[in-house]
Amino acid sequence: MDATTATDLLTRQATRHFEQAETARTRLVDLLARHGSQLSMAIDSVLVAEAAATPWVRLMRRIDRNGAREALVAEREKAMNDLLGYGISLSTSLVTNAARLAEQDGLRNFLSTTNGMVIDEGQVEESTPEAAEEAAPTPEVVEIPKVTPAQMRTLAAVRDNGVTLGEKKVGHLVVRAQRGDRPRVDMVQWVISKGWAVSDASRSLHQGQPVTLTAVGEAILAG
Template sequence: MDATAATQYLTHLAQNAFERDAQARESLAAALAIPGASIDHLVDAALTAAAIAKPWTHLMKAIERHGVRDGLARARTEATDLLVTVGVSVSTNLVTTAQRLAEQEGARRFLSTTGGLEVEGEAAAGEPALAG
């Protein structure tokens, strides 16, 4: 895939993750305003959506700084490192443990989604790719 198409595709995937994160947060905030509302499933949904969006946030920043090919490689390395070097640690705080597990799942999903993507010929970071 050329750099322009890859950037558009990855941006679309990132925007979807960001929208799901925002929706989960809005749902939780709305439920918190209702006295006695059950929020456990909404807290879990918000943690999960935030964790899924996190590697996409890192990817978009990396693309901005390094271009799509190098940015993708850096974001994939970061996600892989999270899975390989950080073991499952259990905290006495169940929310912290849930967040860590969700971040690992977010990294796995990111790697799975971007696994087969190869970016061909790219302009330097910050420059538009030339159509060829």
């Protein structure tokens, strides 16, 4: 896809993670103000949300400096190296262990979300008016898979309705939606298998795994 479309899609994903981190922090601050509140789950939520947002923060900074294509390649390489660099040793601190696990989940989520996203080469910024005159306009080309109306509705529900993938009982998956229509389980599984959406594996199926669109899924809906 072209750099402009890629930047837009990546910015949407980053903004979503920033908002989730802000929501988690706000919830924790509210609980701290209430005497006797149970904080463990709220603290875990902050660790998970902050870790998930971290690679996106770095990516946005890289995009500002180097453009979307180079930024994505560099950040994916860093995320992969960081993930491979984690050992299996654990600390005596439960908080440290939780933070390390959250960081690993955040890196895996980032790699899954951006997997298969290819940004066109050769779109460089023009430094002089002469270069602008000489540069021929390049039509935007975005590789968007063909989808059926049912698949499009599933992607729209994932984007808009707060879809989660859960387990009602062992081996029996269910889909829940915070609002609007609830897509079928098989359709959600199908768009995940195609790489158009991803479920948050940092949560158990019993808790419910939020499902979000990947950059490809966003591109499909953007048309």
